[in-house]
Amino acid sequence: MSRAAKEYKAIIRVLQEGDEFYSQFIVCMEPKEDLTRWEALVRGPSGTPYEGCEFRLHLLLPQEYPMSPPVVKFEPYAMPHANVDFCTGEICLDILTKQYWSPAWDLLHVVQAIGQLLGDPVPSSPLNVDIANILKANDTNSYYGLVHYYIKS
């Protein structure tokens, strides 16, 4: 558990100091109940349809953490993104699979990677097919329109 405690301290410090790098991605991040459940607010990166919005992430540390990756999901029915399942909030990201995860990474890395995924969707392995198709067609207007429509409703 000392790993989680250590990460807790590091995250509090980073967020209080207003670390320039991480504050691009993270609005706030705090544990729920105990140190195995976390919630984070991710900032929509500028230059994307998500700009100006905040999205809630749920992180769950498994017993084997850090040898196994954390289980990360967006709030259900809140995240329109090519690699996120809209209904469940599931995320398709390689570093979150046991195969690619490295124990050297921590929760800050994970949230940062997800923040970057918002700006760089990968339409070739989609979980949200509608958005992926629009992205593949390079239709920026529809992309912005669809994402905004989802967010507002």
Added chain:
Amino acid sequence: MSDLDSDDSLLLEFEDDDENVSYLDTYDDGKPTHLDSDFAKVPPHKIDTDDSEFDIDESQFSGEDLEDDYLVFPVKKTTKDLLDEDSVPSLKYECLTTQEIFESMISRVHHLQPVLSLPSQDILILMQRYDWNEERLLEEWTEKMDNLLIESGLNTSGESNGRGVQNGKEFFCPICCEERLTETFSLECGHEYCIDCYRHYIKDRLNNGKIITCMDCPLALKNEDIDQVMGGASSARLMDSSIKSFVRKHSNSYKWCPYTDCKCIIHLKDTSSLQEYSRLHASRFVSCNMGHSFCFGCGFEIHAPADCGVTDQWVKKARLECENLNWVLSHTKECPRCSVNIEKNGGCNHMVCSSCKYEFCWICGGDWTPHGSSFYQCVIYKNGEKNKLVADTPKKTLRRYAFFYKMFTEHEVSAKLDWKLGETVGFKVKGLQEKIGVSWIEGQFLTESLKTLNEGRTALKWSFAVAYYSDPSHNLTKIFIDNQGLLSNAVESLSELLQIKSPEVIMKRKTEFYNKAGYVKNRTKALLECGRDLLLKGISKARE
């Protein structure tokens, strides 16, 4: 693969050149058995070579227990055997152990050493990365040289500073966040972690069959590093899993023996004949050095006259009743390439089979490549649905199935009883030797009869799978069912004969053993060929 082929002592080559060798004899116990043994020299019935097919020398029979179905219709070579000799190519394969595969891997590494002039541990890493494909490795090597080494996580500086386990010291490990007196490990990159964390990390990855890298960068751990951290010969486990993934990736020509705890690997040397086999609905039956026989195509037991498709459908259907399979069917799909069942527990529809690394679409089961360019419309699936045939009324199909399934299981149960019978045969042969001084070789007719009985049973059992999928109105199906009946009678009477306990009676009725076993043999062969005819002509077809 030239190195694998070099050891001739391992080869078990099967050639169908002997006219007298029946279809079954080519795969029975891992050694070429030809019928020119004692057993076959006394033919059950004198088979005439002239045109009269029904000419039987009655002097062969004792007369009193002559029954109608003892009439053997000698299979004419000109028609039936032609199918065996000319159409089905002979199967050449060898049986290897993991140790032999490992040795051949190492010898391939040594082969490359003068070309690459790298330490053999480094070449091992490169070969693993390129799936043991020398040509591709050498091609990339001439193109990229040092870049290839960096990509593969090999150190190019030539120094080995800081590599290895460091002695105990006060150390703060960033993984477990504990500060204590501990040994540490790092590669040249200087990413140092405590030995416990490293052990945990390596242990998780030993069974993946993939190169293990530093936790924080792509630098690769070599086998000696793994052994140093884990102690003992842990890298052997990595090599084992590497061999496993090698066999999986070359599943066209390499197969594990499916029997429990059998570590043999069958290597098919000539894959070109495979297509011919499937065209002819013939199965590639092989047997490993331990004497386990199985079908190379589907990994199932010997299932002639059924082909792999019929067998697969039949077995699936048989298990359908089972709750487990219901779950599997509703929650998993088979990898379209290697047929491993895959459960989709999240993630997108772009699937990568964990076993053969095939990339496919979860929706339609097709190759992923066309999906990549044509967005996400799964056209293939929609078309497939239209083509689905309207099923018969479920009730009727079920009743028909229940009948065939009952027959199948009955023969399976009988086969198990025969197996028990087989255990007593050894004693009987011994009894013959001790009590009436029959030589061991002379007593072998009992063992041979038992083998024939087993083969007949297996063929009979699987013939019900073929019959189930056959068009019941077709003439050939009726002939096939008649054939089943004849073989069934023959098998039962041979089985009865094998129950005899008294050595004197056994010796007295020796000719009867020969006759009945020979008859079973002929009937088995006839049934197998009739079954293949059904499949060849499309009268019997595997379907849902």
